[in-house]
Amino acid sequence: MQFTTLTFVLYLGLVFSVYWLLPQRRIQNLALLLASYVFYGWWDFRFASLLLISSLVDFGVGWGLEKTESPIRRRLLLALSLACNLGMLAFFKYFGFFVDNLRAMGSAIGWEFDRVTLEIVLPVGISFYTFQTMSYTIDVYRRKIPAARSLLDYLAFVSFFPQLVAGPIERAERLLPQFQRPRCFSYAPAVEGCRQILWGFFKKIVIADRLGIVADQVYGNISAANGLEICVATIAFAFQIYCDFSAYSDIAIGTARLFGFDLMRNFAYPYFSRSYVEFWRRWHISLSTWFRDYVFIPLGGSRVARCRVASNLLITFIISGLWHGASWNFVVWGALMGTLVALESLWPRTRNTSKNDIPGGHGTWPTLPGAARMCIVFSGMCLGWLFFRSKSLSDAWLALQTIAADVLRANILRDFGQLLGDSKQLRVLLFVGVLLIVEWIQRERPHVLAVGHLSTWQRWAVYSSVFWITLFVGPKHSVPFIYFQF
Amino acid sequence: MKRFLGKLIGFCALQSAILGLLLWGYQEDRYGFCETIIAKHYLSETVSGSRIFFMGGSNVAYGIDSPLAAEQLPHRPINLALSALHGLDFMLMESLDVAREGDIIVLSLEYEHFFEDLTSVELIVRTASWRPEMLRNVGWTQARVILDQGLKFICDTVKHAAKRQRQGEVDAPKSPEEILAHQGFNIHGDFVGHHGKEPTFEFQPTRRTQFQENTAYVARAIEKLNQFARQCESRGVAVVLAYPPYERGYFEERKEQIAWLDKRLRQELAIPIINSPSEMAYESSHFFDTAYHLTAEGKQIRTRQLVEGLYTNLAIKSKQTETAIARRSNSSVKASVRSGKGSVNGDYITAK
Numbered sequence: 070m071q072f073t074t075l076t077f078v079l080y081l082g083l084v085f086s087v088y089w090l091l092p093q094r095r096i097q098n099l100a101l102l103l104a105s106y107v108f109y110g111w112w113d114f115r116f117a118s119l120l121l122i123s124s125l126v127d128f129g130v131g132w133g134l135e136k137t138e139s140p141i142r143r144r145l146l147l148a149l150s151l152a153c154n155l156g157m158l159a160f161f162k163y164f165g166f167f168v169d170n171l172r173a174m175g176s177a178i179g180w181e182f183d184r185v186t187l188e189i190v191l192p193v194g195i196s197f198y199t200f201q202t203m204s205y206t207i208d209v210y211r212r213k214i215p216a217a218r219s220l221l222d223y224l225a226f227v228s229f230f231p232q233l234v235a236g237p238i239e240r241a242e243r244l245l246p247q248f249q250r251p252r253c254f255s256y257a258p259a260v261e262g263c264r265q266i267l268w269g270f271f272k273k274i275v276i277a278d279r280l281g282i283v284a285d286q287v288y289g290n291i292s293a294a295n296g297l298e299i300c301v302a303t304i305a306f307a308f309q310i311y312c313d314f315s316a317y318s319d320i321a322i323g324t325a326r327l328f329g330f331d332l333m334r335n336f337a338y339p340y341f342s343r344s345y346v347e348f349w350r351r352w353h354i355s356l357s358t359w360f361r362d363y364v365f366i367p368l369g370g371s372r373v374a375r376c377r378v379a380s381n382l383l384i385t386f387i388i389s390g391l392w393h394g395a396s397w398n399f400v401v402w403g404a405l406m407g408t409l410v411a412l413e414s415l416w417p418r419t420r421n422t423s424k425n426d427i428p429g430g431h432g433t434w435p436t437l438p439g440a441a442r443m444c445i446v447f448s449g450m451c452l453g454w455l456f457f458r459s460k461s462l463s464d465a466w467l468a469l470q471t472i473a474a475d476v477l478r479a480n481i482l483r484d485f486g487q488l489l490g491d492s493k494q495l496r497v498l499l500f501v502g503v504l505l506i507v508e509w510i511q512r513e514r515p516h517v518l519a520v521g522h523l524s525t526w527q528r529w530a531v532y533s534s535v536f537w538i539t540l541f542v543g544p545k546h547s548v549p550f551i552y553f554q555f
Numbered sequence: 556m557k558r559f560l561g562k563l564i565g566f567c568a569l570q571s572a573i574l575g576l577l578l579w580g581y582q583e584d585r586y587g588f589c590e591t592i593i594a595k596h597y598l599s600e601t602v603s604g605s606r607i608f609f610m611g612g613s614n615v616a617y618g619i620d621s622p623l624a625a626e627q628l629p630h631r632p633i634n635l636a637l638s639a640l641h642g643l644d645f646m647l648m649e650s651l652d653v654a655r656e657g658d659i660i661v662l663s664l665e666y667e668h669f670f671e672d673l674t675s676v677e678l679i680v681r682t683a684s685w686r687p688e689m690l691r692n693v694g695w696t697q698a699r700v701i702l703d704q705g706l707k708f709i710c711d712t713v714k715h716a717a718k719r720q721r722q723g724e725v726d727a728p729k730s731p732e733e734i735l736a737h738q739g740f741n742i743h744g745d746f747v748g749h750h751g752k753e754p755t756f757e758f759q760p761t762r763r764t765q766f767q768e769n770t771a772y773v774a775r776a777i778e779k780l781n782q783f784a785r786q787c788e789s790r791g792v793a794v795v796l797a798y799p800p801y802e803r804g805y806f807e808e809r810k811e812q813i814a815w816l817d818k819r820l821r822q823e824l825a826i827p828i829i830n831s832p833s834e835m836a837y838e839s840s841h842f843f844d845t846a847y848h849l850t851a852e853g854k855q856i857r858t859r860q861l862v863e864g865l866y867t868n869l870a871i872k873s874k875q876t877e878t879a880i881a882r883r884s885n886s887s888v889k890a891s892v893r894s895g896k897g898s899v900n901g902d903y904i905t906a907k
Contacts, residue, residue, distance in 0.1 A: 075705030089556065111699075254556045263563070529566070536570060541717060543710025 070111035071549060072320045073273050080108070085327055094251045098225040101328065105228035109194070116192040119157060124227040126153045127202040131209045131216035131223075143210060150206040154199040161191055166395035194234035196392060200359055202227055205241040207363060214242050222248045231324035235317045235550055237335040237355035244330070252329035261519070262326030264532070268518035269319030271535050273550070275542045276500050277312035280305040283497050284458060291464045296475025297484050299468050301497070303451050306458045308501050311340065313551045314353065319516055338512050340505070341429035343442040345409045345449065351428065356392075360385050371414075379411035386410065393457070398465050402456040409449050428512045577716050588637060589682040594734045595744045596686065598633050599653040606631045607865075610650045611663035612639025612673075613746075614799035614847035618663075620858040621743030627862045630659060634744035639665045639847075641682065642674030643776060644697040647783045649689070656791035659869065661861065662780075662826070663797040665847060666809070669776050669816050670766045676704035677711055749843050750851045756842040758804035766812035773819055781825045793869055796826045798835045800857050802846035806836035829864030 070077050084104045091097045110117045130150040134143055159167075205227075208214045217223040226245045232238075287294045287302035294302070318335035325332045339351035349357050368381040383404065390403015429435050435443065459465035475481060511517045518535065520528050599606065607630035609619045615636030624632040635649060643664065650660050667673055679701060683690050693701070735741070739748020780796070787794045798817075806813065813832045820828060841853030849857055 071703065073706065074703045075709070076699070076702040078706070079702070254559070256556075256559050259559050260562070529569070532566065533570065533573070537573070540710050540713045543707065543714055 070108050072317065073270055076111075080104075081324060081327070088328060089254055095219075095221060097252065098221050098248055101230070102221065102225040102228060105225070105230035105233060108230040109228065109233060112193050116195075119161075119192050119195065120198060120228055120233075121224075123154060123157065123199055123202050124224050126150060127206050127227075128217060128220055128223045130206050134206070134209045135216035147206060147210045151203065154203045158195060158199055161195055163391075163395045197236050197238055198227060198233060200238050200356075201241075204238070204359060204363065205245075208241055214245070217241070217245060217249075219249070229325070229330070231321040231328075231330075232332055235314070235321075236353075237318055237321065237333050238359050239332060239355065243333065247330050254329065258326045258329070258331070261521070262323040264518040264520070265319045265323030265326070265516050267323075267532060267535055267539075268516055269316040269323060271316075271539045272312040272319065272504075273316035274539050276504055277309050277316060278548045279500060279542070280309035280312070280497055281548060284309055288458050288460070288464075291459065291468050291471075294468075294471065295484070296472040296478075297481065299455075299472055300451075303455050303458070303468075304501070305497055307340075307447070307451050307454045308504065310454065310457075310551055311336070312504070317550045334515060338428035338508055340447060340450075341435075341443060341509070341512060342446050343429070343439055345406070345413050345446060348446055348450065349406075349410060356389070360389050364388055375415055378414055382411040382414060383407035397462045398456045398459050401462060401465070402453050405453050405456065409453075429509065574713070577713065588738050589678065590685045590734050591637065591738050591740055591744070592682050592686045592689070594732070594740070595633070595635050595637075596653065598742075598744060599635070602631050602633065604631060605629070605657040605659070606633055607659040607661060608650060608654060609634045609636060609661050609663065610646050611636045611799065612641070612646075612665045612668075612847070613637070613845075614639070614665055614849075615663050616740075616744075616746045617749070617843065617848040618800055618854050618857050619743075619745050619861070620851075620854045621741065621745045623855055623858045624862055625743070628865065632743050634740075636663075636744075637682075638675075638678060639667065639673050640675035640678045642672060642679075642697065642700065643668045643779060644694060644700075645674070645679065645682075645689075647779065648694070651783070651786055651790075652689075654787065654790065654792040658792050659865070660787060660792060660794040661797055661829075661865070662794065663799050665799055666766060666801070666813060666816065669773050669820075670769060670812075671772065672700060674700045674704070676701045676708040680708065745854075747851075749848070752843075754840075754843045754850055756802070756839060756844050756846070756848070758802060758839050758846075766809050766816075773816065774823075777820065777823050781823075784825045794826055795865065795868055796820070796824065796828045797861055797864060798828070798830050798832045799847060800835050800837050800841070800849055800853065801832070802839055802842050803836045804839065805846045806832070827868050829868045830860060834860065 070080060084100070088097055088100050088104075091100055106117050106120075109120060127150050130146045133146045137143060137146070205214075205217075209216050217226070222245065226239075226241065226248050229239075229244070229248075284302045284306040287298050288306070291299070315336040322332045322334070333355055335354050337351040337354065339348050342348035342351055365381055365385040368384060369377055370381065371378050373381070384407070386407025387400060387403045390399045390401070390406070393399045393402070429443065430439050455468055456462075456465045459468060478484075507517050511519065518531070520531050523531065599608070607624070607628060609615050609621070609632065613636065615634060616638070619632070619634050619636075621632040621634055633653075635653065636646075641649075646662070646664070650662070654660055665673075674697065679693075679697075732742070735744070739746055741747045784794055817832055835857075837849070837853060837856070841849055841856065843850045843853075
């Protein structure tokens with residue numbers, strides 16, 4: 070079930086009504102569990118069995134880890150959980166990639182393999198919930214958290230529908246206790262949740278899907294585009310993926326609030342970052358912290374020699390790239406991001422910014438050096454997005470060649486003027502401009518529509534405007550969220 | 556909770572009031588052709604003898620010369636097609652709704668039906684407003700699509716209401732023949748409103764590669780068609796699949812994907828295919844306004860090809876031996892026209 074559909078709006082209303090009419094926490098959890106499986110099964114009910122298998126295995130492993138003290142048995146149990154989750158991921162997500170590369174390597178050395186083809190459909194959200202269940206098992210193994218005692222609570226935690234398909238990837242330490250204690254309706258979080266849902270709808274329908282048209286046109290047939298068009302399409306994609314994914318997170322967080330749950334923040338105005346390290350503290354925070362805790366730190370983290378830190382960062386980002394998709398362009402994207410962050414880590418130390426700092430710094434306007442750094446970070450990200458959006462590595466390479474050839478053209482400025490004259494491109498710039506301005510103004514708040522400080526009529530005017538702009542601009546097609554494919 | 560619900564209801568009431576003001580006196584006419592659904596059902600109910608139904612999207616509505624087919628086939632041709640945006644499920648359900656023993660259904664689906672779901676909720680709602688009985692046939696799959704697209708429907712309605720694209724006056728109720736004539740269809744249900752008009756179609760290379768090979772989606776489409784074939788077989792209805800006419804430039808752009816589709820269909824489809832995609836790739840000059848809409852000349856070529864395909868693939872008796880049946884079915888339609896609701900003028904019915 071897609072968030073930005075009438076189906077979801079009606080379904081949310083139904084589940085919300087039933088949920089708060091139920092008297093006990095356990096029955097509420099059962100209702101959430103059923104609602105989550107229906108939500109997930111809406112795509113394909115067969116996928117729900119994978120979710121159940123992953124949940125049951127990790128619940129059993131967690132229970133086993135709690136019961137045994139033997140280090141060997143504990144390691145075996147952990148290995149079982151990892152094998153099951155990573156095995157599922159490997160089969161459904163990476164099988165084709167491995168086979169294709171094996172065949173390519175084989176033919177390079179003169180061995181021809183029989184063509185092994187399996188038409189495997191990638192179950193929606195598999196990368197997200199496998200990571201969530203794995204983090205639970207690893208945390209129980211590390212004795213960071215106790216194993217869940219109630220299967221119902223655990224199943225409801227893993228399948229919690231607002232964040233099931235595309236995160237935020239919650240840790241058991243934070244979310245599971247919320248399923249284990251009674252919940253009562255609270256006005257302020259529910260209203261905040263509605264605001265966040267409305268803003269999520271706006272970002273997805275009005276901005277992301279519109280920018281997506283520009284990006285799809287160019288990246289759909291990269292050989293027909295000129296360098297300027299590729300640049301504009303890449304910038305459009307940079308904002309498309311941000312608005313798309315952060316909109317999903319906003320709707321997820323807002324929906325969870327309606328049920329009395331608090332999910333972690335996933336985006337904190339990343340394009341106002343002044344360094345790549347800061348960017349990754351503000352972008353897809355739940356995944357970045359997952360890789361930090363379960364890959365980067367076990368590799369040695371930052372408490373080793375600086376060269377080791379840099380190589381650890383590179384490895385972590387390459388794995389993160391592979392997590393995004395079974396394709397070499399994602400690996401290159403990860404390597405590029407890793408290189409940028411690693412180079413920054415080798416640079417003479419400056420004060421580290423955290424996600425809690427004000428994005429872009431204090432003051433009404435950004436300082437000149439601050440703005441310059443934001444532009445540099447954004448340019449590097451766009452280079453990365455070029456690889457991320459391209460259909461293949463050869464397409465990405467062609468795009469780079471085309472840009473390089475076009476930058477030196479004499480009439481590039483005239484073409485740029487013509488491009489701006491096109492009403493579609495101008496509208497894209499307008500959307501992006503408005504987004505940046507409102508985000509800059511609201512950057513100290515958790516999301517743009519956090520307008521609780523305004524008077525009632527001002528708030529209602531803002532809500533109504535956002536609502537009507539969303540309805541008026543409307544979805545052209547039902548465009549799935551980009552991160553569904555991961 | 557009371558405070559929250561109070562405010563939520565207040566907000567919804569305010570927005571509904573704004574919506575009410577916006578839609579006040581607004582009437583949609585973008586899909587006026589949907590009313591021909593009544594006339595097409597009327598045709599299929601009133602024609603006796605064995606019939607041949609042409610079903611598909613607008614490639615069929617624009618692309619069949621039924622009078623020509625009637626000359627060559629012993630069956631009475633009825634063109635049931637309206638728009639591809641009705642979606643595959645709707646087309647199959649509508650065909651099953653009208654077909655009876657001895658009939659033939661020729662399905663000619665736009666290629667897009669095998670690559671994406673084309674169902675437009677707006678079109679379904681508009682059509683259902685003319686023929687509410689069709690909602691009985693809406694299955695679970697289609698209900699899901701309608702729900703999933705509901706937001707788009709609301710947005711589109713708001714958008715057009717705001718621009719005030721009105722119909723103007725509300726038309727008085729019309730007879731089926733008047734509806735067909737009013738919307739530019741002939742008595743067989745073929746769209747002929749563009750005959751004699753200057754074609755506007757021009758091939759423009761598209762940047763976006765359409766027809767993404769989606770194995771799961773095509774498998775579902777084939778399964779639906781196979782299920783449809785089984786239902787037809789149990790009712791004694793013959794069914795064949797014919798590729799649609801497609802402009803050669805677009806065909807060349809999507810040649811690989813179409814070949815991939817053709818291969819799968821020939822391997823897995825339980826319905827005979829009576830032509831090939833390449834033979835249905837026509838020159839630009841045969842198209843009226845899109846890569847699927849044929850001109851009057853184009854539709855004659857297509858119809859002849861279809862008839863030949865039907866002779867080859869189905870055991871259809873020659874026209875001479877079946878003339879009597881065809882004459883009877885023709886006369887029954889014309890008789891109803893003569894009964895005072897319209898008059899026949901060549902291919903057209905002229906509304907009184």
